[in-house]
Amino acid sequence: MKKLKKFIKKLKVLTRPEAKKDNSENKFKVLLFYPNEPMVGVTPSNLALLSACLKREGYEVKLFDCSLYKSIRYEPRPDGEEGHQLTVKNKEHAEINRAASPLKEKEETQDELRARLGQVKKSPIDDYVKLKTTNPYDDFADLVEDWKPDLIGISVVDSTIEFSYNFICQIRGKKPHVVMGGTGATFSYEKILNRGYADFVCAGEGEEALPELCYRLQNNIQCYDLKNMYLKGPDGKIIKNSQRPTVDIDTLPFPDFSIYDDMRFYRPFMGKVVRMAQIDWDRGCPYQCTYCAAPAIMANNRKEKIGKYYRVKDEDKIFEEMKFLIKEYRLDFLYISSETLLIIRKDKFKRIMERYKKEINLPFWCQSRLDTFSDERTKLLKEAGCQSVSVGLEHGSEKVRMKLLKKALPNKKVYEGFEILAKYNIRPTVNSMMGLPDETREEVFETIEINREISKIMKGNHNLNVFTFVPFSGTHLRKICIDKGYVDPEAPISFSFYKESMLTMPTMTKKEIAGLEKTAPLYIGLDKSYWPQIKIAEEDSEKGHEMFEKLMIVLKEKREKEEMQLNVTIAEDHLASPMVNFGGKIDYK
Numbered sequence: 001m002k003k004l005k006k007f008i009k010k011l012k013v014l015t016r017p018e019a020k021k022d023n024s025e026n027k028f029k030v031l032l033f034y035p036n037e038p039m040v041g042v043t044p045s046n047l048a049l050l051s052a053c054l055k056r057e058g059y060e061v062k063l064f065d066c067s068l069y070k071s072i073r074y075e076p077r078p079d080g081e082e083g084h085q086l087t088v089k090n091k092e093h094a095e096i097n098r099a100a101s102p103l104k105e106k107e108e109t110q111d112e113l114r115a116r117l118g119q120v121k122k123s124p125i126d127d128y129v130k131l132k133t134t135n136p137y138d139d140f141a142d143l144v145e146d147w148k149p150d151l152i153g154i155s156v157v158d159s160t161i162e163f164s165y166n167f168i169c170q171i172r173g174k175k176p177h178v179v180m181g182g183t184g185a186t187f188s189y190e191k192i193l194n195r196g197y198a199d200f201v202c203a204g205e206g207e208e209a210l211p212e213l214c215y216r217l218q219n220n221i222q223c224y225d226l227k228n229m230y231l232k233g234p235d236g237k238i239i240k241n242s243q244r245p246t247v248d249i250d251t252l253p254f255p256d257f258s259i260y261d262d263m264r265f266y267r268p269f270m271g272k273v274v275r276m277a278q279i280d281w282d283r284g285c286p287y288q289c290t291y292c293a294a295p296a297i298m299a300n301n302r303k304e305k306i307g308k309y310y311r312v313k314d315e316d317k318i319f320e321e322m323k324f325l326i327k328e329y330r331l332d333f334l335y336i337s338s339e340t341l342l343i344i345r346k347d348k349f350k351r352i353m354e355r356y357k358k359e360i361n362l363p364f365w366c367q368s369r370l371d372t373f374s375d376e377r378t379k380l381l382k383e384a385g386c387q388s389v390s391v392g393l394e395h396g397s398e399k400v401r402m403k404l405l406k407k408a409l410p411n412k413k414v415y416e417g418f419e420i421l422a423k424y425n426i427r428p429t430v431n432s433m434m435g436l437p438d439e440t441r442e443e444v445f446e447t448i449e450i451n452r453e454i455s456k457i458m459k460g461n462h463n464l465n466v467f468t469f470v471p472f473s474g475t476h477l478r479k480i481c482i483d484k485g486y487v488d489p490e491a492p493i494s495f496s497f498y499k500e501s502m503l504t505m506p507t508m509t510k511k512e513i514a515g516l517e518k519t520a521p522l523y524i525g526l527d528k529s530y531w532p533q534i535k536i537a538e539e540d541s542e543k544g545h546e547m548f549e550k551l552m553i554v555l556k557e558k559r560e561k562e563e564m565q566l567n568v569t570i571a572e573d574h575l576a577s578p579m580v581n582f583g584g585k586i587d588y589k
């Protein structure tokens with residue numbers, strides 16, 4: 001019965017009208033574009049999936065990926081906008097990268113910057129990845145001129161919308177059609193279409209919508225009724241087409257990561273270098289946090305009656321896909337991208353973990369909510385090879401967490417979660433925010449205090465991040481910020497790392513938030529006797545920068561001692577698999 005269902009699903013895909021079309025002559029070319037900061041994150045599966053869907057239907061695909069550029073500078077735009085570059089260098093450096101002071105007149109990738117700020121361990125990534133030093137804008141314009149794509153498909157989050165348009169502006173001669181997709185595009189479609197950043201916005205999922213757009217453009221068929229596409233009608237008004245049912249994630253082709261440069265698979269991880277890619281076991285999340293876009297996607301799916309947002313893949317599909325990707329891209333470490341991995345049904349989760357250990361046996365990193373780390377599930381995770389988990393603590397105050405952020409996570413659950421992670425020696429990356437609407441300095445210190453407690457529980461085996469809050473589109477908190485007049489709804493949404501707060505509010509200034517973000521690792525990591533000096537280091541002045549440098553040395557020395565202690569703990573860990581020595585160890589020849 002299960003096999004029959006699978007067969008029918010596959011048949012449905014193969015009999016779609018586009019699939020029948022022979023595109024062998026006069027191939028329609030799609031240039032996918034990933035406007036990313038240098039070396040940020042893993043290779044995303046979304047573009048890889050879209051590429052696979054396009055190639056399945058005979059379209060030609062290439063990718064322009066900004067991730068491998070050493071520096072992406074400010075580029076003046078014909079529309080007079082500032083350009084909103086992501087990376088920082090030269091005179092804008094100080095302006096844009098305030099929180100990252102002390103500001104050095106040198107080029108830094110985000111990884112390097114984070115290592116310098118004491119947020120992550122330095123790794124020998126430079127031995128594996130040689131970043132390009134050519135001008136990315138010229139390279140992009142040259143590629144468009146030489147390859148002549150018919151369509152450019154850009155995947156954006158809010159903070160990369162303006163940035164991606166910088167590139168579109170550089171195209172010489174006739175512009176191909178442009179479509180933007182991704183969560184950022186879905187919720188910021190009005191701005192994108194009204195400002196002419198793209199001709200189409202793909203709302204929601206693109207696996208079926210994008211190939212259909214290509215088909216229509218290739219065959220000169222109008223797109224005014226194309227499902228999932230938002231576009232300007234003949235009268236200049238925006239047409240919002242309804243959305244098609246959410247895709248059946250079990251019938252999708254394997255993601256085509258071949259579009260990415262081979263160097264993109266190398267990632268720094270806990271001071272080492274691994275070959276990693278994004279592996280999807282599920283899609284979506286059923287929770288309601290007010291700073292996240294997931295609830296809005298869920299509400300949209302309900303309104304559009306297009307099916308559930310949260311879906312888990314069939315077990316066999318998960319394993320077939322993983323095995324293929326590991327072999328094809330010589331991966332030795334996986335990033336399991338689930339937003340909340342441990343809510344997969346208990347029996348299914350147990351089976352997947354047991355199979356993983358037997359059939360895959362590679363270390364991995366994943367993310368889940370703190371209240372999902374039961375003893376039983378965490379033990380399974382550990383035994384399967386989980387090295388690290390990313391968890392959202394969000395804030396130190398239970399009240400702020402539960403009321404403002406609508407994350408039903410009491411402090412008791414927070415501590416229990418970390419006790420269990422410590423028991424199984426799984427290293428957490430803990431993410432918190434500061435600069436929330438109406439947040440006070442005292443409340444920021446609640447976040448600092450709870451992180452100090454976590455540090456004790458984890459005995460230094462952790463990565464504790466406190467970042468400035470960004471009111472992303474589609475989130476309930478953005479609405480609150482706009483209603484209170486704290487955020488200009490027209491202002492471009494800044495990239496979240498190391499940029500000043502977007503909020504203008506009475507409780508804290510942007511400068512104060514920037515200073516606190518910069519010094520949070522010091523407040524968390526050093527003895528309280530250093531706090532008066534750290535207060536000085538908060539300042540954006542020469543004195544402040546000097547103090548910051550001095551204290552960072554103290555913090556690094558303390559961390560080194562903790563690391564040495566940690567190595568002993570890992571060696572003594574009875575559950576630790578040989579995989580704790582991951583990184584560049586696997587020979588696939």
Ligand code: B12
Binds near residue numbers: 185206210284291
């Ligand atoms: C995995 C993940 C990452 C990965 C990969 C990033 C990426 N670009 O995909 C990493 C770790 C690198 C990452 C980093 C960041 N992320 Co992230 N990430 C996710 C997560 C958890 C899953 C995304 C995913 O892979 N889903 C599965 C794929 C298949 O779905 P998808 O990406 O939505 O793509 C589908 C459609 O959107 C559409 N589509 C996507 N692109 C395109 C392009 C075209 C042309 C078309 C037609 C369609 C289309 O078709 C795809 C297939 O259906 C989402 C949460 C979520 N609910 O989406 C957050 C999310 C996308 N991330 C978010 C943010 C904010 C970030 C960061 C800015 C975080 C930070 N502080 O640095 C960076 C930005 C990096 C960047 N330049 O993209 C926000 C974006 C919010 C917004 N309104 O824009 C989300 C929604 C989470 C949230 N809290 O709300 N992230």
Ligand code: SF4
Binds near residue numbers: 285288289294339392
């Ligand atoms: S923050 Fe995490 S748990 Fe909350 S809704 Fe978003 S993805 Fe789900």
